[in-house]
Amino acid sequence: MLNIQALIDDARCFQVIRDLRWPQGVCCLHCHSAQILQQGHDETQPARQRYLCRSCSRRFDDLTETIFAGHHQPLRVWVLCLYFLGLNLSNEQIARELDLDPDDAQRMCTQLRQGIVEHKPQVVLSGAVECDEVYVIAGHKGHPEAVQKKQRLGRRRRLKGERGRGTLEKEKPPILGMIQRTGEVVIRMLENVQQATIDPIIRATIRPGSVVYTDEYDIYSRLPEWGYLHHTVCHAAGEFARDEDGDGFCEVHVNTLEGFWSLLRSWLRPHRGISQEKLPLYLGFFEFVHNVRKRGKALLKSLIELLVQPTPRNTG
Ligand SMILES: [Zn+2]
DSSP: OOOHHHHTSHHHHHHHHHHHHOTTOOOOTTTOOSOEEEEEEOSSOTTOEEEEETTTOOEEETTTTSTTTTOSSOHHHHHHHHHHHHTTOOHHHHHHHTTOOHHHHHHHHHHHHHHHHHHSOOOOBOSEEEEEEEEOOOOOTTOHHHHHHHHHHHGGGTTSOOTTTOOTTTTOOEEEEEEETTSOEEEEEOSSOOHHHHHHHHHHHBOTTOEEEEESOGGGTTTTTTTOEEEEEOTTTTOOOBOTTSSSOOOBOOHHHHHHHHHHHHHHTTSTTOOTTTHHHHHHHHHHHHHHTOOHHHHHHHHHHHHTOSSOOOOO
């Protein structure tokens, strides 16, 4: 159903949206009735079907209440933009590929990332979960010189996990990662690395009673108080994996998260000078991409499916 040929054809693009939005057939956005009449097409977008609900008499169309409604760019440009975001092209590359004004491309990419972050399902982790934090250089938009200078100085330390030094204020925002072994990941930009900051995030993300693996950084020292079984690995002593119960498996480590950090590092690489304001959008987008475990066209389908969901949730 979903192929790239279809996405450069407006009519087929609208069909893709309809199929993903209403897999059981079109139903009313307001009262969910399936008693729907087709009522002509949009005046400026001939492939955009309009509907009238026979139950509540209200009108809507293919794009009503979606992120794709009310923009001057054709739907196919939005969808291609989303496809390229899934392939991890930078905003600048997308502008070139789609022959868009760079500011337009930037705006569209931001809206799409925002949409994904607002719609993505809340992830709850349980079982064996690793927690760790890294620091990313991210300044403020509108101060490109300061950002560039900081990046040159900091490039080698990006995502390296320099202890306790990074804060949002210092333009080196910490990112907290929580990953269920063989499962999903949750990443959040933090104001700072303090227990009071991570406490609510960890409690909202990791089910009580889970086993949480961290290094010996003291922000994690209250995990037992918060309802978790806590195991630590001592990075400083060169101890990366320890066989604690003597069964031959080295379970005390944060290697799963270390592996994820290198994926995140690669993912962020094409995007130069991400501001603190935008960083959470890049993180949230990658979190979804990683958790959905799809690439290319299959990922695009999941991204569109998510964006045409009715009610956006508002989480960080
Ligand atoms: Zn209705």
